[in-house]
Amino acid sequence: HxxxxxxxxxxxxxxxxxxxxxxxxxxxxxxxxxxTKDVQGRLRAAAATSVGDDGFERAERLIDAGVDLLVIDTAHGHSQRVLDAVTRAKKLSNSVRILAGNVATSEGTLALIDAGADAVKVGIGPGSICTTRIVAGVGMPQLSAIMSAVETAQKSGVSVIADGGIKYSGDLAKALAAGASAAMIGSLLAGTDESPGEVYLHQGRSFKAYRGMGSVGAMARGSA
Structure with a gap:
C-alpha cells in the first residue's frame, strides 16, 4: 500500500x-x-442479427469477434427464412448459443428448437408500442403464449425468454411464474439515462426516442 x-x-x-x-x-x-462471465472472467456478450444473406454475413462477423450469444431477432419467428437462418448460424460454431424468435405458439417454439435454437424468445404484439396485433390481426395474450412455449421447450431443456408486455411489476412476476427463464423489458427502462436513444425537448420537457423493431426507422437500419 x-x-x-x-x-x-x-x-x-x-x-x-x-x-x-x-x-x-x-x-x-x-x-x-x-x-455472467466466461471461463476467462470476461463479461459475456450477445448481439442480434437478422435473416437472409446479410444477416448470415453479420452472424459470421459477430462469431469471429467472439460473441457468446447470437440472437436471430425477427418480428415473426415461425417462418421458413428464420428457421433456415437458425440452422445456418448453428453450423458456424458449436460454442456460440443461438436465441431465436419471436413466436407465440407451441408449434413455433418446436420449429425453432428443431432448427437448432438453444433458447426461444416469446411475444407477438405484447409490447407497449407494438401494433402487430392491430395491423396484422393476429396475436396471443402474452401469458398464454409463455405457458404454451414453456410446455414445449421444457421437453428439450430449452429456455424461454418472455419479450414484451411488462408494464407493471406484477407482469414480470407472472412471466417468470409461467415458466420463462427471463423477461425482456422495454418501455419501463426506455426513459432512463442509461438507455440508448436520442433525447428531445418538447414544451420544456425531455423525451427519449423509443421505437419497435418493426418501425420504419428500425427497418431502415436493417431490422427484420
Whole structure:
C-alpha cells in the first residue's frame, strides 16, 4: 500500500505473466457477484442479427469477434427464412448459443428448437408500442403464449425468454411464474439515462426516442 501497488500478477511455472488482477477487478466482482462471465472472467456478450444473406454475413462477423450469444431477432419467428437462418448460424460454431424468435405458439417454439435454437424468445404484439396485433390481426395474450412455449421447450431443456408486455411489476412476476427463464423489458427502462436513444425537448420537457423493431426507422437500419 505504501508504494501504491494495487495489482496482483499471475504467473505460470516459467515465471511468465498470464494474468493481472487489480483492485478494480475485485471491486467489480463484489459489486456485481452475479455477472455472467466466461471461463476467462470476461463479461459475456450477445448481439442480434437478422435473416437472409446479410444477416448470415453479420452472424459470421459477430462469431469471429467472439460473441457468446447470437440472437436471430425477427418480428415473426415461425417462418421458413428464420428457421433456415437458425440452422445456418448453428453450423458456424458449436460454442456460440443461438436465441431465436419471436413466436407465440407451441408449434413455433418446436420449429425453432428443431432448427437448432438453444433458447426461444416469446411475444407477438405484447409490447407497449407494438401494433402487430392491430395491423396484422393476429396475436396471443402474452401469458398464454409463455405457458404454451414453456410446455414445449421444457421437453428439450430449452429456455424461454418472455419479450414484451411488462408494464407493471406484477407482469414480470407472472412471466417468470409461467415458466420463462427471463423477461425482456422495454418501455419501463426506455426513459432512463442509461438507455440508448436520442433525447428531445418538447414544451420544456425531455423525451427519449423509443421505437419497435418493426418501425420504419428500425427497418431502415436493417431490422427484420
Amino acid at each position: 505504501q508504494h501504491r501497488i494495487e495489482k496482483l500478477v499471475v504467473v505460470d511455472s516459467g515465471g511468465n505473466c498470464v494474468g493481472l488482477i487489480t483492485v478494480k477487478d475485485i471491486e467489480k466482482s463484489q459489486l456485481n457477484p452475479h455477472a
